[in-house]
Amino acid sequence: MNNRNRLIQLIHVGKRELGLDDETYRAMLQEVASKVSCSKMSIKELELVVAHMEAKGFKRQAKVGKTGFKRRLSPRSGKAKHAEIDKIRAIWITMYQHGIVQDRSEAALDAYVRRMTNKDIDHVGWMDSHQAYAVLESLKKWHTRALREWMVENGHEKLLQIRAAKSYASVLICYEEVTNKK
Known part of the structure; x- marks a missing residue:
């Protein structure tokens, strides 16, 4: 997935997380980027929208899966064979x-x-x-x-x-x- 599609996806996740209805969402896009659709925005404008949503309380979550990994921490002491x-x-x-x-x-x-x-x-x-x-x-x-x-x-x-x-x-x-x- 290229950076542009990732940003658009992130904006839609932010819309859902912030609980924005379609009208409020489009008004926010217009206010931040002067466009009402992510498909018409440049990467810079998409980044501005993400930054605006983060300022309003949206938090990105790290991926865990194919690209991310979860670090394995040491088990409790006393469990080792030596x-x-x-x-x-x-x-x-x-x-x-x-x-x-x-x-x-x-x-x-x-x-x-x-x-x-x-x-x-x-x-x-x-x-x-x-x-x-x-x-x-x-x-x-x-x-x-x-x-x-x-x-x-x-x-x-x-x-x-x-x-x-x-x-x-x-x-x-x-x-x-x-x-x-x-």
Whole structure:
């Protein structure tokens, strides 16, 4: 569907969502674009009509289906076959909250697991304990490195030195102290 047809369709959805009768709808088109039919409008005029309808309360809804997808989020902890897998998911979500990864979804984590296991494993939940341990340790190293870099960039290197923060847990504690003070 081209952009013009998509805009026309969107306008008709907006008409229905706003509860406009035909007379009110045509008056609105005349007011905004000086035309009473979408078929006679340019793309720019159609965009103006959509913007006007959004200003009146129409909200576009994202497509879910062929072109869109719904991100799969991690399941609740305690459901994994190995404790390491729950820890991997928890660290992944924490890294998202710290701004280190951009996508907290299970699909993004699966992509990381694929890279770390040389495409042997397609899903985090399918790892055996040895694979899970290796992925967990690599994730902890990445998280530690990113937090240390952030702290150095923001002038908190002294705290890392004072606390002798080298382990994952100690660096995480230092980071939490610094960010909770702000």
